[in-house]
Amino acid sequence: xxxxxxxxxxxxxxxxxITVRRADVLCLGPLILLTVYGxxxxxxxxxxxxxxxxxxxxxxxxxxSMIAAGAAARGGSAPLWLVCVxxxxxxxxxxxxxxxxxxxxxxxxxxxxxxxxxxxxxxxxRSERWFQRWGAWAIAFGYYIPFVPAxxxxxxxxxxxxxxxTFVIADLAGTLTWIGIHVGTGYAIGKPATDLANTISHYGxxxxxxxxVVAVAWSVYSNLRQPAPVEADG
Numbered sequence: 001x002x003x004x005x006x007x008x009x010x011x012x013x014x015x016x017x018i019t020v021r022r023a024d025v026l027c028l029g030p031l032i033l034l035t036v037y038g039x040x041x042x043x044x045x046x047x048x049x050x051x052x053x054x055x056x057x058x059x060x061x062x063x064x065s066m067i068a069a070g071a072a073a074r075g076g077s078a079p080l081w082l083v084c085v086x087x088x089x090x091x092x093x094x095x096x097x098x099x100x101x102x103x104x105x106x107x108x109x110x111x112x113x114x115x116x117x118x119x120x121x122x123x124x125x126r127s128e129r130w131f132q133r134w135g136a137w138a139i140a141f142g143y144y145i146p147f148v149p150a151x152x153x154x155x156x157x158x159x160x161x162x163x164x165x166t167f168v169i170a171d172l173a174g175t176l177t178w179i180g181i182h183v184g185t186g187y188a189i190g191k192p193a194t195d196l197a198n199t200i201s202h203y204g205x206x207x208x209x210x211x212x213v214v215a216v217a218w219s220v221y222s223n224l225r226q227p228a229p230v231e232a233d234g
Contacts, residue, residue: 027100034094042215043208050194050201054078058086063182064197070186071193083183091175095154099167102158110155127152136162139170143178150174 041060048056053068066087073080101109114121127148131138142150157167186193
């Protein structure tokens with residue numbers, strides 16, 4: 001039985017009702033909450049980058065936090081094993097729900113994302129070509145493929161009914177290499193990375209405001225670039 005039902009009644013206007021089931025809430029609810037959480041962390045992250053890089057990598061998982069944590073391990077402020085383990089959960093927590101969404105809703109969720117945004121349509125076309133050719137390898141290297149969000153590969157994995165074990169192994173392998181590259185970079189840089197992180201934290205409020213302004217400006221710019229919808233005649 002499909003997760004969402006549409007009922008059409010007779011009359012001048014077509015009446016539709018959508019039934020939201022418990023599975024829909026369990027699948028999409030965490031994705032919505034994680035998106036809100038990520039936005040809420042934007043103004044907080046800069047102030048934590050210098051004094052608490054390992055904590056920030058555990059609760060946010062940004063590239064800068066992992067690099068700063070690697071530098072902290074080089075300076076002896078944190079054990080290297082903890083620095084490597086800290087961001088695993090936050091980086092992986094969204095992926096099973098994206099896989100589930102792709103499996104549950106199939107093409108509908110993909111079409112929804114691409115409906116009014118030409119950029120998403122191009123990204124979808126690229127992701128489909130990559131996934132059809134490479135399968136699980138696209139999951140493992142999703143972090144590194146340019147111009148295609150890894151999110152689309154996770155949705156494609158669910159839609160294609162990839163075995164969950166294969167998906168988890170590929171996703172975990174890709175995440176561990178991603179962490180290793182950033183932590184290793186920070187460890188190699190050492191004190192200069194720590195000094196930069198402390199400088200960013202010192203100006204954390206201004207950095208946060210700059211991030212918010214840039215995010216809002218980019219959102220407005222992206223919306224203005226979208227072509228106006230064409231109304232059908234008649």
